[in-house]
Amino acid sequence: MMSTASDELMSERAQSPRRIRGTGFAWLLVLPGLAMLVTVVLYPLLRSIVMAFFDESLLYPGREFVGLDNIISVLGNDFPQLLWQTLIFTAGATIFPFLIGLALALALDTGIRGRGAMRGLFLFPWLLPSVVVSFLWSWIFDANYGVLNGLLESLALIDGPVAWLFDTWSARTGLIMAKTWNSFPWIMVMLLAALQTVPSELKEAASIDGAGAIRRFRTVTWPHIAGVTGIVLLLEVIWNFQHFDLIFVMTGGGPAGTTSTLATALYDAAFSSYNLGEAGAIGVLWIILLMAMVVLYVRLSERDEELS
The missing domain is CATH 1.10.3720.10 (MetI-like)
Incomplete structure (x- = not known):
C-alpha cells in the first residue's frame, strides 16, 4: 500500500510540470486574441463611454467633466x-x-x-x-x-x-x-x-x-x-x-x-x-x-x- 501511494505521488509530480506547461501554452494561444480584443474593442468602447461625461473637442487639448x-x-x-x-x-x-x-x-x-x-x-x-x-x-x-x-x-x-x-x-x-x-x-x-x-x-x-x-x-x-x-x-x-x-x-x-x-x-x-x-x-x-x-x-x- 505504501509503495502504491508513493508511486501515485511521484506520478502526479511528474505530470504537474506538463500540466503547467500545457496551461502556459494555452495562455500563449489566447493572449494575442485577448490583446486584440482589448485594443480594438474594449478600450475604444470604454474611451467613448467616458467621453460622454466630459466636454472634449478635437480642436483644443484638455477636457472638463460635465456629468450628464x-x-x-x-x-x-x-x-x-x-x-x-x-x-x-x-x-x-x-x-x-x-x-x-x-x-x-x-x-x-x-x-x-x-x-x-x-x-x-x-x-x-x-x-x-x-x-x-x-x-x-x-x-x-x-x-x-x-x-x-x-x-x-x-x-x-x-x-x-x-x-x-x-x-x-x-x-x-x-x-x-x-x-x-x-x-x-x-x-x-x-x-x-x-x-x-x-x-x-x-x-x-x-x-x-x-x-x-x-x-x-x-x-x-x-x-x-x-x-x-x-x-x-x-x-x-x-x-x-x-x-x-x-x-x-x-x-x-x-x-x-x-x-x-x-x-x-x-x-x-x-x-x-x-x-x-x-x-x-x-x-x-x-x-x-x-x-x-x-x-x-x-x-x-x-x-x-x-x-x-
Whole structure:
C-alpha cells in the first residue's frame, strides 16, 4: 500500500510540470486574441463611454467633466427624430431582405433545376464590399447620368431627370433598396441551411394528411426554422441599426438630415463639429438601445421555450 501511494505521488509530480506547461501554452494561444480584443474593442468602447461625461473637442487639448450634460443636451435636441429615422431604415432594411431571402430559400429548397448555379449567383451582391454597393446604387439613382432615369425616360414614364436622392422618401427608399440588395443573400443562405434540416418524413406525412403548401410551412417547416430565423432577424436589426457606410456615401444623411441615423449623427458630431462629448453621448444612448433590443429578444425566446 505504501509503495502504491508513493508511486501515485511521484506520478502526479511528474505530470504537474506538463500540466503547467500545457496551461502556459494555452495562455500563449489566447493572449494575442485577448490583446486584440482589448485594443480594438474594449478600450475604444470604454474611451467613448467616458467621453460622454466630459466636454472634449478635437480642436483644443484638455477636457472638463460635465456629468450628464452631454446626454441631456443630445436628448433635448433632435434625438427623437434621429431615432425615428434610424428605426425607419432598420425596419425597411430588415423586413424586405428577410422576405426576399425567405422566398428564395424556399424556392431553392424544392429541388429546382440549376439551384446550385442560382445559389452562387444570388451570393454575388453579398460578396461586394458595402462601399462598392453604395457607389453602385448612387450611380443608379444619379440625377444626371443614372441608370434609373435613363430607363424611365426611355419608357416615357418621366419627362426629365429626377433627383431621387434629394427627396426624402425616394432617398429613404433608395437606401433600403440598396441595403436589401446587399444583404438578402446571407439571409437566404442561413434560412436555406435551416430548411435543409427539416425532416422530409414530416413533410411527406403532412402531405399525405392533405395539408397544402401553406399549412405544411406553418405546421412543419416554420417550427424547425423559427430559432434560426430569430437569430438572423436579431443580427440583421443590430447591423442595420448601426449601419453607416451606405448612408454616408449615398446621401450623407441628406436631404436636410432626413436620412441621417445615429451612426451618421455620431460621425458628424465627432468629425464635423469636433465635439467628442456629444459623439460619446450619442454612443452611450446607442449602446443602451442595442442592449434593450438584445434583452427583449432573450426574454421573448425564453418565454417561447417555456410555452413550448
